[in-house]
Amino acid sequence: MKKWFSIALVTMLASSVLAACGSSTNSGSGSTPAASSTPAPAAKPADKPADKPADKPAEKVTGKVSVYVGFQEDHAIAAMKQFTKDTGIETEMVRMSAGEILAKVRAEKDNPKADVWYGGPADTFVAGMQENLLEAYKSPVAAKIDAKYKDPDGYWSGIYAGAIGFASNKDFLKKNNVKAPEKWEDLLNPAFKGQIVMANPGSSGTAYTMIYSVLKVLGSEDKGFDYLKKLHPQVQQYTTSGAAPGRMVGMGEAGIGILFAHDIIKYQEEGFNTIEMTIPKDGTGYETGAVGIVKNAKNKAQAQKFVDWALGVSAQELGQTVGSFQSLTNPEAKNPAKAIKLAEINTIKYDIVEAGKERQRLLDKWNKEVKK
Template sequence: MNKKRLLALTLGAMMSVTLFAGCGKKEAASEKKDLKLTIYCGLMEDHMVKAVKEFEKDTGVKTEAVRMSSGEILGRIRAEKENPKASIWFGGPADGLVQGAEEGLLEKYVSPNAKDLADKYKDKDGYWSGIYVGYLGFASNQKLLKEKGVEAPKTWDDLLKPEFKGQVSMANPGSSGTAYTALATVVQLMGEEKGLDYMKKLHKQIKTYEKSGTAPARLAGQGEVMVGISFLHDGIKYREEGMKDLIMTAPSEGTGYEIGAVGIIKGGPDQEAAKKFVDWCLTKKAQELGQTVGSYQFLTHKDAQPPKLAEELKSTKLIEYNLDWAGKNRSALVEKWNKAIK
């Protein structure tokens, strides 16, 4: 074989290897580019949009999110159990995720970043991880209160005063994680019998049961009711957005709270992308995003700086809210509530 022919064969072989290697790189890049993620989200919409945008920017994973209340998310995941359309449950009280795990709807995943969360903020089996904490209370319209000569409610019993008849809004515990937290709080505080009796009395004071847990604070801010039972950070959000008549109070005998959480939906598509999202949610940077778009919850990452506007809520008296019990008894308790208010 002459030297020219040998050189030609050698160059051909090298080009083949280079092309093959280049093709492999393109395929790998394509695989990474093609990662997609669908999220069912219980956060406020502006917080959801910001989180999706930043996660895409940080990871390159194409992401879509659908905003729903916690009860709606749980119902959707149940309905899609045999063919899940989404891979992440993002935001809303962890009670819902506890129930989802009980029903076999969530995947276990312990993120390496979970080490930066206290044990109370994460599921011991890895079904959910906490990303924020919100306190339950009353968002009241001080202009309406002044007109009626009534003080803002400072206890659960205050809501039963004649002056508040038809002037209280809360969400439906069947659809809303916020409202379920209120129901579970009252039952844990008073006992089941007295708690359900209280909810029956409160029913007579309610103007509307909303689908979303953020709506009662907004309705109070708009002057449509005197009091909304809501998470207090939602009331602060609406006040900062211009509803200046809103004032926040919490029941002096104690109130419940949410651990807003993230979890992976069992059998959902793009599990690799789902794990990336959970990892990202547990970072200091991701947790501090909320306050840039009006979400003023306390945070779970040990180094994350909570919003300054949450400072006013620090003195809120909290009960020892049993999250595990609340999650495992959700369906039964909502059913008992339905019967109690009829």
């Protein structure tokens, strides 16, 4: 009996399975299944990666980025090569002075040709920000940068800092039996008439930094412009590039140059042993070199990758391989041994935001009252 019951039970189960299979086949061949309020079954574990994009690895950004660069060309070229090596993103580069970059970005605002603005004083970036020419981007790397070296909303972030100094040709000093200038007033020495070179502040961020610094050192705009008017006859030439006066002094084409100290050191290291550097004891200004994204950049993802890279240690330390001697803003980056330490010289309180907002007005005044 037990054996018969087992056989009967197996037969009944088999019949149930066949009936279920037949029902499934019929519903798939055109008959309409009964409506159900039961939710669809959850995805299988194997399907989860497709349903949860956040779990995917970040997609690698490729393509190309166009960069306007505001520091010396050898450094710029090395940076572009290293960025491509590190990220795989190709670059297009145009090297200009900071004022020229601002003018070009302004002219191209309806159809931007560049994605990134890299290098040059941050007050020029502030001026661009005021004209809605830059795009905010808070790079995660910027969290490491001191607040005084970056815009709180991410329109620009500092990558280096450098003070204004004087470059003097030693042969010129010896021939004229004069000492290298140690204060701003020393530049008015009659022996220096027609022997000083500096850049034009309209094209050069270096020269605008110098002008803003003079106004602060002398205590007021009126006193500063009185000084600049006296300085004008001493000037042999206003160059387009802020670094050019250093080379001219090194080659004996001028007696005195006004430019950033890190550029003076660069020329000294390149073999211009005739250059003597001094830093104004009565006070000097300094730039915060910056990086930012151009408004409506066509390659925004690539531009963001560039900013991340520029704020990182490897990018900031790269300058040392081509003889750049700025102080670096990333606290994890190692400063060049010969870089001027801002804490060890007499610097003014350089208000980047004010300098940027007042830039065009002060340039117009300089053109009208000084360089007539």
